[in-house]
Amino acid sequence: MKKLTLCALTSLFALSNYAAAGPVTSGFNNLGTVELCDDCYTSEVAIGFNANYFGDTYNTTYVSNNGYITFGTGQGDYTPTGLTANYLGAPIIAPFFSDVDTRAAAGGTVTYGNGTYAGGNAFGVTWNQVGYFAARDDKLNTFQMILVDRNATGAGNFDIYFNYNQVLWETGEADEGVDGLGGISASVGFANGSGAAGTYNQLAGSLVNGALLDGGVNALTANSNNGVTGQYLFQVRNGVITAVPEPETYAMLLAGLGLVGAMSRRRQRKAAV
Template identity: 25%
Template sequence: MNRNKILLATLLAASVFAGPSAYAQSWVGTADYTAGSSEGDEDVVGPFNTYDAGAGVVLLQPTGMSGGTFTFDGVYQSYVTKHELSGVPVVAAGLDDTYELTAVATFTESVSAIGGITVTGGTFNLYRDTTRDRDYTTDSGFSDGEAILTGTITSGAGAAAADLSFGVTDITIAITDYDTSVFNPDTIATGGGIFTLRMGSELDAPFLSGITSVGGNTYDAGSGDLLYAADGYLALAVPEAETYAMMLAGLGLVGFMARRRTRSMI
């Protein structure tokens, strides 16, 4: 990794890990994952306000290019590794033992010549399944459980390395439906969520080995498809307007600094 990429990666990572605490939290509560289950061997988790997804995968398929800006259809699949309350891990004894939580998102985005990412729409779903059957290589087990939370991706902004090897995006989600028997208090619909997606790393190659499709979409490198390792955070919160504007300004600054750094090295 060259110095320019290290600089950009550092700035992007800083923008992410400063993220969840910068939002005005609209929901803090518990989740009862025994809801709707005849087994009764899951656990009640909380209070928490953030889902932390582990090593996942993103597939970007190009849909066009105009004036140096590329457009893509994207799909993301992962699973929840832990719950957090304002950045502090919360115990979930049965997670990945007696049940799994999987996250699936589809989205459309554009990437400018200077690495600016704009997300224009999509969907987000969180599933609970008492059968731990997710499998990246067979592209199965991610959306076969009970959908306990669904949302519409309304917008998003981020930044990527010039060669698209690394990127970070903050995505705004409007929660459209959720299982009121799972979440307490059942007031999530009055808010929404911020989904922070980081994709690309030096571990891409070994992690992605054997993956040929994501969410039923075939990966074809010859057609310009891009496949990334990724992780994500879903904060059940709504950003304050002023804070969100500052966040976007910060992401714009990242792109400007990366471009300026590149020119200075020529």
């Protein structure tokens, strides 16, 4: 069974070698690097501004190796339970919730830090060339989440950017994936963990085999909701998440609009290699 561990921090890591051309940007690495690990998360990290997320205001977060951040407490959950009414956990922002494993020799790292982006102070996390459980590096993903301070528009307001350069795997082996594919596929979106109506949003293609991969029907690297290929922008105003106006061809599933059913059961892990 996989064991949950608290990550050690390595400061001032230099980010390099992005997998492919795309919107993922360097520079968000001055606060630290998540230890090469499986199912770990950082200690509490300051984001640099106040963020009103579903009615609760936070100025710190926890970075999970498994493709997301949480508020209030750290979390290393690896099975991508759908970010819908059935998600009961820490408040979460997930650019790619799946079973990331950075222990493989050819795999990359997870870094985080402060900077500026889209005209505002920002906090970003980059999963650069990361592999999947169990320590596999035959397929690698590069993606990023950036939070941008918009307190000038109202206390606690902020924007969320999801950036994707390469998405080649979707599932770890302990979630019935084979060579990174199939099984319980990744989910992308947001939730405050209460399961209450209006407290979760999930992108189309979440939990659907092959949908979010490069070449898939909802390929994260090929689509957008703001005109920048591979990028998705969500505005959080007064604690409520909305997508920016988007072309019909980029439509997403949001709360109450035919969300993909959540996978509520958990799988027993086989021993890590």
